[in-house]
Amino acid sequence: MTIKKQIxxxxxxxxxxxxxxxxxxxxxxxxxLQDKYQCYFFIATYHSITIDYEPKNKRQQILDLAATFLAxxxxxxxxxxxxxxxxxxxxxxxxxxxxxxxxxxxxRMTQFKDKSAKHAKNINAGLLDYPVLQAADILxxxxxxxxxxxxxxxxxxxxxxIVRWFNNKxxxxxxxxxxxxxxxxxxxxxxxxxxxxxxxGGPNHYIALSDEPEVIREKLKRAVTGTGTEDVIxxxxxxxxxxxSEFGTTKQVDYFQAAIQNKTIKxxxxxxxxxxxxxxxxxxxxxxxxxxxxxxxxxxxxxKNGAKEAEKIAKKTxxxxxxxxxxx
Ligand code: TRP
Numbered sequence: 001m002t003i004k005k006q007i008x009x010x011x012x013x014x015x016x017x018x019x020x021x022x023x024x025x026x027x028x029x030x031x032x033l034q035d036k037y038q039c040y041f042f043i044a045t046y047h048s049i050t051i052d053y054e055p056k057n058k059r060q061q062i063l064d065l066a067a068t069f070l071a072x073x074x075x076x077x078x079x080x081x082x083x084x085x086x087x088x089x090x091x092x093x094x095x096x097x098x099x100x101x102x103x104x105x106x107x108r109m110t111q112f113k114d115k116s117a118k119h120a121k122n123i124n125a126g127l128l129d130y131p132v133l134q135a136a137d138i139l140x141x142x143x144x145x146x147x148x149x150x151x152x153x154x155x156x157x158x159x160x161x162i163v164r165w166f167n168n169k170x171x172x173x174x175x176x177x178x179x180x181x182x183x184x185x186x187x188x189x190x191x192x193x194x195x196x197x198x199x200x201g202g203p204n205h206y207i208a209l210s211d212e213p214e215v216i217r218e219k220l221k222r223a224v225t226g227t228g229t230e231d232v233i234x235x236x237x238x239x240x241x242x243x244x245s246e247f248g249t250t251k252q253v254d255y256f257q258a259a260i261q262n263k264t265i266k267x268x269x270x271x272x273x274x275x276x277x278x279x280x281x282x283x284x285x286x287x288x289x290x291x292x293x294x295x296x297x298x299x300x301x302x303x304k305n306g307a308k309e310a311e312k313i314a315k316k317t318x319x320x321x322x323x324x325x326x327x328x
Contacts, residue, residue, distance in 0.1 A: 005036075007040070007141060007143040007145075008033050008037040008038070008039045008040070008143055008144065008145045008180065009039070009041075009138060009146055010026065010030065010148060011043065011084065012026060012042075012043065012069075013044045013047050013048040014048050015053075015061065016061060016199070017210055018068055019198075019207060020208075020243070021186075021196070021198070022209070023209055024184050024185060024246060025149050025182075027068070030079075030147065033180075034074060034075060037144075037145070039078070040079070040310060041069060041081050042082050042137070042310070043066060043082070044137065045084050046085055046091065050115075050124060052122050062083055063299050063300070064293070066303055067292040068209065070289075071285050071289035072285060080309045080310055081302055081303065082306030082307045083303050084137060086307035086311075089140060089311070089315060090140055093321065094129070094132050094133040096136075096321060097135055098132055101132050101162060101165070105161065109130075111130070111154070112127060112131075118200075130155075132158075132162070135158060138156075139162070139317070140317050141313050141317070142313075145177070147180040147181075148179055148180070148181070150181065152179075153179055156177065159177060160176045163176050170325055173321070185245075187239065187243070189201055189205040190204065190207070190219060190222065190223040190239075191205050191223070193234075193238075203219075204219055206219075209285065210286060210289060216278050217271075220271040220274055221268075223240060224236040225267040226260075226267070228266075233257075233261075240270055241256060241257060243278065247274070247277040252277070
């Protein structure tokens with residue numbers, strides 16, 4: 001008897017460059033999961049178009065994200081990498097789920113509230129429906145685990161509610177899914193260390209995965225730290241120490257931590273050490289990404305093959321669902 005590997009699935013939206021927080025929070029983790037589970041990692045294209053975007057850039061963003069997946073170590077021989085938009089079954093299942101999801105539940109979603117405040121001129125139906133599409137993404141492949149950040153937990157709870165509503169109405173079919181929360185550091189903005197690292201403040205707030213060493217150095221030079229005389233480690237300095245613990249050595253972290261505590265710290269020295277550590281760790285990634293992007297045909301073929309694999313499962317689920325609900 002062969003034991004079937006458990007299934008893991010997750011998606012990332014193609015919205016431009018990724019930053020270190022995305023790397024530590026998801027990509028690094030994905031690369032570790034692919035050895036242990038049957039993994040599906042996809043590009044959540046249809047989610048990404050619920051906010052304003054430039055159509056002529058979208059295809060490149062998709063290829064960029066696929067290249068980033070590959071450069072971060074995802075191996076198409078071990079996991080299935082695909083573009084959500086290549087699997088029409090996903091939007092079909094989302095439609096079916098729409099008919100069993102009360103809109104009041106969607107209005108409760110904190111991400112919807114945040115995004116509608118931020119994009120007040122474009123509160124489209126897709127933005128509200130976003131978590132239903134996410135439930136379809138997930139349940140189509142019947143995964144055991146879904147690795148996500150804390151901000152997605154509410155969406156996963158909704159997916160499980162959809163499982164319950166569906167099963168109650170049509171008979172037990174879907175199994176509830178489990179989030180896979182990994183211990184990941186919460187990186188803060190370089191310029192506003194009381195806020196999470198994100199792209200919304202502008203490029204100097206974060207370090208992008210594709211930043212060249214000089215850019216990393218410049219951004220860190222500007223990073224907010226402290227005066228060197230505080231009794232408690234200031235948030236900005238804490239953030240740099242956390243980065244150093246991810247990208248540098250324990251010895252370096254101990255050295256700078258002690259220096260902050262006994263008030264002999266030279267922040268310029270910490271920043272210099274950290275720049276070098278990050279630039280060196282990312283060098284192979286940057287090189288691989290560049291190489292891949294110079295040959296988009298190869299990326300296209302990874303996505304095409306991934307979609308072929310994903311489609312097999314997606315078709316089977318959708319066929320069963322359509323029969324269960326009585327439409328086919
Ligand atoms: N909403 C997720 C995010 O912004 C992306 C996503 C879409 C996703 N579909 C998914 C994540 C399915 C996990 C599973 O991070």
